[in-house]
Amino acid sequence: MRFAKNIYQGLSKVSLVTLVVALLGSILLVAARQPDDSFQRNKPEGLIQLAQDVDLALLAKLKKEGKPLFSSNCAPCHGEQAEGGDGPKLVGNDYLVSLGAVVVQIMKGDYEHGMPAFEDSFNDREIAAVATFIRNSWNNEYGIVTPERVARFRGL
Numbered sequence: 232m233r234f235a236k237n238i239y240q241g242l243s244k245v246s247l248v249t250l251v252v253a254l255l256g257s258i259l260l261v262a263a264r265q266p267d268d269s270f271q272r273n274k275p276e277g278l279i280q281l282a283q284d285v286d287l288a289l290l291a292k293l294k295k296e297g298k299p300l301f302s303s304n305c306a307p308c309h310g311e312q313a314e315g316g317d318g319p320k321l322v323g324n325d326y327l328v329s330l331g332a333v334v335v336q337i338m339k340g341d342y343e344h345g346m347p348a349f350e351d352s353f354n355d356r357e358i359a360a361v362a363t364f365i366r367n368s369w370n371n372e373y374g375i376v377t378p379e380r381v382a383r384f385r386g387l
């Protein structure tokens with residue numbers, strides 16, 4: 232009996248420690264989480280609510296700038312409604328989830344499969360605009376790509 236009780240107490244101590252460690256772990260994880268690409272960029276210190284508005288405005292602006300760029304440079308292969316053609320469709324395309332993959336695809340193209348590189352003909356803002364446009368049109372909701380983010384992919 233005594234032995235059993237000791238085991239029981241030992242166990243509950245262990246589970247308490249496990250619980251505390253798990254709790255601290257999750258708090259740390261939440262705290263260390265990388266800021267979300269969609270809404271955390273360029274935020275003025277301490278104005279989180281306002282920052283979302285600012286970034287939504289930027290998203291809308293970039294999208295607007297990206298539309299004509301898409302029509303003249305991408306639509307011939309991907310379709311005006313991104314329904315696909317010589318290039319894959321971009322509607323609901325999981326590839327677009329990855330900001331980095333999209334930016335690099337636009338910059339470097341894909342020589343082997345026939346997509347031209349745009350890193351020389353587009354500046355950072357134009358790449359950001361067309362990337363934001365394709366990630367947030369036709370019911371796509373993959374979030375903003377800022378020119379600052381694009382700049383970091385240059386020279387990689």
Ligand code: HEC
Binds near residue numbers: 304305362
């Ligand atoms: C000459 C045709 C052509 C043009 C122009 C073109 N693409 Fe592509 N694109 C392709 C092809 C082909 C692929 C598939 C490459 C592969 O299979 O690796 C592709 C792939 C992509 C992908 C990755 C999607 C996936 O599922 O692999 C994205 C994103 C993309 N293109 C965006 C663009 C944007 C934005 C533009 C304009 C700035 C553009 N493309 C212009 C032909 C083109």
